[in-house]
Amino acid sequence: xxxxxxxxxxxxxxxxxxxxxxxxxxxxxxxxxxxxxxxxxxxxxxxxxxxxxxxxxxxxxxxxxxxxxxxxxxxxxxxxxxxxxxxxxxxxxxxxxxxxxxxxxxxxxxxxxxxxxxxxxxxxxxxxxxxxxxxxxxxxxxxxxxxx
Amino acid sequence: xxxxxxxxxxxxxxxxxxxxxxxxxxxxxxxxxxxxxxxxxxxxxxxxxxxxxxxxxxxxxxxxxxxxxxxxxxxxxxxxxxxxxxxxxxxxxxxxxxxxxxxxxxxxxxxxxxxxxxxxxxxxxxxxxxxxxxxxxxxxxx
Numbered sequence: 108x109x110x111x112x113x114x115x116x117x118x119x120x121x122x123x124x125x126x127x128x129x130x131x132x133x134x135x136x137x138x139x140x141x142x143x144x145x146x147x148x149x150x151x152x153x154x155x156x157x158x159x160x161x162x163x164x165x166x167x168x169x170x171x172x173x174x175x176x177x178x179x180x181x182x183x184x185x186x187x188x189x190x191x192x193x194x195x196x197x198x199x200x201x202x203x204x205x206x207x208x209x210x211x212x213x214x215x216x217x218x219x220x221x222x223x224x225x226x227x228x229x230x231x232x233x234x235x236x237x238x239x240x241x242x243x244x245x246x247x248x249x250x251x252x253x254x255x
Numbered sequence: 256x257x258x259x260x261x262x263x264x265x266x267x268x269x270x271x272x273x274x275x276x277x278x279x280x281x282x283x284x285x286x287x288x289x290x291x292x293x294x295x296x297x298x299x300x301x302x303x304x305x306x307x308x309x310x311x312x313x314x315x316x317x318x319x320x321x322x323x324x325x326x327x328x329x330x331x332x333x334x335x336x337x338x339x340x341x342x343x344x345x346x347x348x349x350x351x352x353x354x355x356x357x358x359x360x361x362x363x364x365x366x367x368x369x370x371x372x373x374x375x376x377x378x379x380x381x382x383x384x385x386x387x388x389x390x391x392x393x394x395x396x397x
Binding site: 135136138140141142157177194197199 | 276291
């Protein structure tokens with residue numbers, strides 16, 4: 108793929124993928140970070156908060172989105188092996204709870220060029236949306252890739 | 256972790272943290288398993304050096320999640336994280352402190368919700384390796 112062809116991919120969405128928020132995956136996530144906030148695992152504590160029960164750490168959605176992101180971008184990253192992580196942005200609209208089923212869709216939303224230290228680079232913004240059937244839009248995860 | 260934090264408890268300039276993380280190689284392996292990121296940059300010194308790094312580096316997403324924890328620890332059980340952004344300015348190395356901190360830069364009320372805007376960052380070796388922002392809502396005493 109050439110850089111000029113990247114723009115043709117803008118707004119071409121992946122197939123939606125359904126993910127169940129699974130307790131084992133959540134446990135491995137909080138253990139890896141070292142986050143023992145009782146809001147994630149203590150129903151008695153969480154029941155007394157505005158959430159009414161345990162919820163997942165907001166950044167857990169990064170993990171959930173990874174599989175689809177890699178699938179959607181594998182051809183792009185293979186074409187541009189010199190790449191940097193340009194940043195991450197997360198917007199949260201609804202809490203997510205263990206057992207929830209979320210529908211994920213990923214798409215390239217923007218491509219532009221900018222000069223960086225090593226020369227002219229192409230910036231690509233990828234966006235993953237997380238939808239809950241009952242609650243609607245739950246979160247948006249944007250990642251910036253820099254190809255140089 | 257903050258027991259309960261109210262909108263009236265914070266002001267512009269209020270400091271958040273510091274929260275110190277000290278991931279070792281085992282933590283990076285745990286993160287690889289949890290996240291599915293098996294890039295050898297994060298477990299092989301030889302590979303990392305072949306790519307121009309002094310050695311193994313910490314996953315960028317793990318650093319972002321540390322900043323997420325900084326905010327969720329601080330906001331308390333009735334605060335809500337609305338937005339989190341991170342930019343990676345430099346790499347982080349394992350077996351050294353990652354100092355996660357933040358500062359309130361704005362607070363306002365909109366549609367009856369009480370918002371607090373923060374700058375957040377990670378420092379290692381006296382340099383800011385990750386910078387970002389966080390937006391939360393907090394309960395109000397009324």
